[in-house]
Amino acid sequence: MDIRAIKTFEACVRHGHFLKAAEELRYAPSTVTLQIQRLEADLGASLFVRDGKRVIVTEAGRWLYQEVSTLLKSIGSIRQTVSDIALGDNGYVRFAAIEPVASQKLAAVIADFCKTRPKVEFIMEVSGSRTIAERVRNGELDFGVCSAPKAGLTLEFEPLIEERLGIMLNTRHPLAENDSITMSDLLGQTLLIKEPTCIYRELWETAFNPDEKNDFSCIEVGSFFVIQQMVKAEFGIGIVPMYNGLEQADSVVIRSFADVNPVVTIGFAYKNKNYLGKASLLLMNAIRESFNQFGTDVKKS
Template structure:
């Protein structure tokens, strides 16, 4: 059945007159008549009974009108959804980010994005850099916010920010009054570190190995939040990225490590921008808003074009 003929038929029944249907659809009256005749011939039934200038809908016509109205509404909804997906106002986005970037920088960005595009089905996961990069490569994620992925994964990577590790201390700790701390100051203390697969743990171990100082004991903790709570309970000192949001007024402070200054670059990893939906591209563009000023060189916009200077 021709959808245009069904639309014409629905208008004829709803308006009760072929001429009114022609006016609404901006068709010639003869076109309306021809479409109804073809529809009847296609179905092999009479949809209207002609009574002079009046037309009366048959039983078959009444049933078809109900079904046609439902179908046409569904088609209109499909058209609108496809249009919204093309503009980035609908669709789905699945991405992941590492902590504490996810909570400290991206949570508000994602919240603002969702408020402006509530129809987008958005999934934000939190994981480790390695697993995020591998899942982006496998197509399980549209993109990830993580450290630079291994070259063997053949992913694109846009740097966003540089993160530095610091020392998280309770305000009662004797080192808390110092503006900065050196590696040698950690001797004799219990150090709270993330699991071995965490990029911040790797960064810490690389930095401390190069310094050759191991005069402390380590406790492995799988969550920055738990590290924060342990420090708050005055159990050890934590190795964490320097975020003011991780500090707690009156109980926890974070100080830089002067002689190590371990730094890691965090950015957006994706496989092929041409395969991403418009909503994903717009979310990536919103996330670029956290970019540090000195990384604006050679950034890319939502259409994949170069921006900046």
């Protein structure tokens, strides 16, 4: 069944006249007649009986009209949805980001994206860099915002920003008076660090040289927010990326290292941009633009 013939049939029934249907569809009258004849031949049933210049719909035609009316509405909806997906106004976006990038920088971008594209089905996860890279490789995520994935995963990586580790201190801590902190200043301190799979934990362990004996104790804490609250409660000092948003006036500050420079590059990890939907590409561009202004949000060392 030719969709053009179905549209012609629907117009003929609605107008009760082949000529008026031809005028609406901008067809020659002979074209309308030919399409109806072919449709009747295809179905093996008469759809109209001529009554002078008008046509009367047969029983088979009346039943078909009810069905094709629903069908044409469905086709219109399908066309609109496909068009919206192509424009990025519909579809699916599945991505993940590490903390604190997710909460400190991406939350506002995601909120704006969802407001302007309410038809897009959106899933955002917060996880570690290793997990994100593996899920992108397995096709479970469209892209991730994380540290550079291992070469064996064969993923593309687009750098966005460099992040530096710092020391989170209660404002009443003696070291809070310093502009920067040396590794020796940490001797005898209780350090609050993330779990071993966290990229910031790996960065910390690389910076302080794990082969050497260090006279300080470490407590693993799985959340930067919890680290912040523990520091605020005057228990320990936190090893955290340097974000102004993690500081709290009159209670928590972040200081840079004086003798080491622990830096990690954060960016997009994805398989192939040609396989990404338009909505995903638009979201990546919005994130990219926000990172172009990221220098004002990241605490400078």
